[in-house]
Amino acid sequence: MSDGDYDYLIKFLALGDSGVGKTSFLYQYTDGKFNSKFITTVGIDFREKRVVYKSNGPDGASGRGQRIHVQLWDTAGQERFRSLTTAFFRDAMGFLLLFDLTNEQSFLNVRNWMSQLQMHAYCENPDIVLCGNKCDLQEQRAVSEVEARELAEKYGIPYFETSAANGQFVSEAVDVLLDLIMKRMERCVDKSWIPDGTVRSNGHSGHEDIMEPKSSEKGKCAC
Amino acid sequence: MASKPVWEQIGAGFVQHYFQQFDSDRTKLADLYTDASCLTWEGIGYQGNKAIMEKITSLPFQSIQHSITAQDHQPTPDSCVMSMVMGQLKADADQVMGFQQTFLLKNVDNKWICTNEMFRLALHNFGA
Numbered sequence: 001m002s003d004g005d006y007d008y009l010i011k012f013l014a015l016g017d018s019g020v021g022k023t024s025f026l027y028q029y030t031d032g033k034f035n036s037k038f039i040t041t042v043g044i045d046f047r048e049k050r051v052v053y054k055s056n057g058p059d060g061a062s063g064r065g066q067r068i069h070v071q072l073w074d075t076a077g078q079e080r081f082r083s084l085t086t087a088f089f090r091d092a093m094g095f096l097l098l099f100d101l102t103n104e105q106s107f108l109n110v111r112n113w114m115s116q117l118q119m120h121a122y123c124e125n126p127d128i129v130l131c132g133n134k135c136d137l138q139e140q141r142a143v144s145e146v147e148a149r150e151l152a153e154k155y156g157i158p159y160f161e162t163s164a165a166n167g168q169f170v171s172e173a174v175d176v177l178l179d180l181i182m183k184r185m186e187r188c189v190d191k192s193w194i195p196d197g198t199v200r201s202n203g204h205s206g207h208e209d210i211m212e213p214k215s216s217e218k219g220k221c222a223c
Numbered sequence: 224m225a226s227k228p229v230w231e232q233i234g235a236g237f238v239q240h241y242f243q244q245f246d247s248d249r250t251k252l253a254d255l256y257t258d259a260s261c262l263t264w265e266g267i268g269y270q271g272n273k274a275i276m277e278k279i280t281s282l283p284f285q286s287i288q289h290s291i292t293a294q295d296h297q298p299t300p301d302s303c304v305m306s307m308v309m310g311q312l313k314a315d316a317d318q319v320m321g322f323q324q325t326f327l328l329k330n331v332d333n334k335w336i337c338t339n340e341m342f343r344l345a346l347h348n349f350g351a
Contacts, residue, residue: 008258018283018284018314018316018317019315019316019317023318076318076320076344076346077314077317077318078320078344078346080263080282080283080284080314080317081264081265081314081342082265082266082267082344083280083342131330169294
């Protein structure tokens with residue numbers, strides 16, 4: 001998995017209150033499994049997955065597939081002991097912001113996470129996907145889909161109701177985030193805003209290759 | 224047990240008491256700090272009983288368990304005891320994390336209090 005055979009390395013960061021299911025969510029995405037036992041391995045702090053991204057040309061023809069190496073970073077729960085620092089946020093290109101549909105407080109705290117992101121991420125409007133997790137626990141639901149969608153709309157970010165337990169919309173949420181990021185890269189004429197290390201091209205010589213203008217603004221995403 | 228140096232006994236006794244209180248009812252730790260005590264918690268400094276207790280009691284978890292892996296104690300030139308603890312902790316249902324904590328203990332009016340304390344999680348890949 002860690003061999004160098006890819007075009008871009010993109011780092012995602014999973015955020016949200018403790019207990020909303022960040023680790024399980026990432027585990028479900030990379031391994032397609034739910035691990036209900038909590039993972040006690042100290043030192044594993046990110047998971048990886050290789051995906052192929054295809055952007056479509058203006059004529060609808062699909063372009064060359066780009067091999068993306070996605071790194072998904074998790075917190076270790078250190079946010080209970082200290083605030084997450086700028087250093088923690090700054091290397092991430094995209095953010096999965098999770099809350100627990102059965103825990104209203106975790107939903108109310110989305111606001112705080114958003115302002116932390118706006119403060120510490122590489123720019124004021126980074127790409128974020130909001131996920132209401134644990135949607136399989138319908139009878140314990142404490143946050144309605146309507147209010148969650150309203151909040152996401154207010155911030156102008158996509159929203160998914162996900163289940164790390166059964167996998168519902170987990171990969172869709174990550175795919176949409178990847179799509180937003182690839183589109184951002186294609187869109188930007190002046191790419192100087194891209195922080196060092198967030199996007200790394202592989203086997204190419206420097207920025208020109210990353211910034212190579214793509215044929216279109218139109219990607220595969222339907223959102 | 225009797226052959227252990229006195230600073231070992233004092234340090235080990237303190238560590239046992241401290242973490243037992245921390246895990247059962249953190250508010251009771253107030254007895255250990257004076258207005259001159261200093262705490263550095265993940266790089267942020269707090270001075271005085273009130274500020275220290277505010278920090279400790281406001282940590283956002285319902286339950287916490289500490290497990291001490293190793294501890295070392297030394298006497299200092301001014302008759303204090305310096306203690307270093309290495310261990311693991313688990314807050315609510317989070318994953319287990321390593322931590323290190325250092326204490327300086329002083330005898331004031333026949334009672335051991337904590338004049339200095341430093342805490343760090345043993346995490347290395349999450350930025351400063």
